[in-house]
Amino acid sequence: MATLRQSYIAGVGHYVPSRVVTNAELEPMMNTSDAWIQERTGIKERRWFEEGKDTTANMGANAARKALEMAGVTPDDVQLIVFATLSPDYFFPGSGVLLQRELGMKNNAPALDVRNQCSGFIYALSVADQFVRTGMYDTVLVVGSEIHSSGLDKSPEGRGVSVIFGDGAGAVVLRPSTEEGRGILSTHLHSQGEYAEELIVKEPGSNRANRLQHVLDNPQELYPYMNGQNVFKHAVVRFPQVIKEALDQNGYAATDIDMLIPHQANLRITQYVQQKMGLSDDKVYSNVQRYGNTTAASVPIALSEAVQEGKIKKGDLVCLAAFGSGFTWASALLKF
Ligand code: UT7
Helix, strand or coil: CCCCCCCCEEEEECCCHHHCHHHHHHHHHHHHHHHHHHHHCCCEEEEECCCCCCCCHHHHHHHHHHHHHCCCHHHCCCCEEEEECCCCCCCCCCCHHHHHHHCCCCCCCCCEEECCCHHHHHHHHHHHHHHHHHHCCEEEEEEEEEEEEEHCCCCCHHHHHCCCECCEEEEEEECCCCCCEEEEEHHHHHHHHHHHHHHEEECCCCCCHHHHHHHHHHHHCCCCEEEHHHHHHHHHHHHHHHHHHHHHHCCCCCCHCCEEECCCCCCCHHHHHHHHHCCCCCEECCCCCHHHHHHHHHHHHHHHHHHHHHCCCCCCCCEEEEECCCCCCECCCEEE
């Protein structure tokens, strides 16, 4: 069998809305406190979108433009868009086609939406990687973008969930690697549907006799529900497991990792994973303090910032890992 090609990340970019929302701003709204939020999650502030300016698709496009520029390609060079989000602009069509329109692409390239919540970006990256490996496409744009703030219960009833989520977007461009050993080494995807309702936005669900009536009768089901303690319990097991799976497959040890980019769910989860893997502070990237949890956008935003700050350099061994609603979890190991 012929050896498959390897894909590598040729460009990264991110965009976050300009409106900063501090914990102090949430205090009167949600009967919460800066001390509680920081102690339990590490979050100090997050971004909320601006209606009429930011959309899930155009934030993704803003991130994508930077990634395309870094990769040295134009929007019309893109042969496939893979767009990960749990907060699409429309119920249908997906945000991928809207991003294509935003970027002014005229080449009729396919646009695929991926719905795997916090693991969405790594799932999307894995899909993109397969297309490059097989030789079907040379230039694939992978985007994660989310607007949470318009769908949160901002009353005291919603505080357990609403303080953690934020808005933002990140993107990468995948191209075939031209240097031996450089690129995505492997990706690892998992799910466990028995926990589907542990972190969920139920409505508008299609399995209702009358969706609109059901939503009018049960408006609170439009808000996310999370069994936070159970999600936490599973996250701290699945993160180390899926990171180890990637390391084992490629014959590396945790000490070989130059930078771990975990999904930015909660600083306490990241600290637990760091300790479990025996990694020093400089080998784990965290920006949840500034952006909260941006689900499918969190890994590409963190990756893009780490590259921008010079914390990831060409040739570094980088591990991406995520866990979230589904439950789904995933990792990717790559030589940047
Ligand atoms: O993206 C991947 C998916 N998400 C995650 O990975 C999140 C995983 N879970 C978590 O990060 C944590 O469960 C949370 C940070 C969401 C919550 O922390 P917790 O320690 O599990 O809190 P809890 O829900 O058990 O609540 C503890 C107490 C309760 O009060 P009582 O019953 O002890 O009096 C809550 O009512 O804290 C109270 N509480 C709050 N108080 C102030 C819950 N949320 C808040 C809040 N402000 N925002």
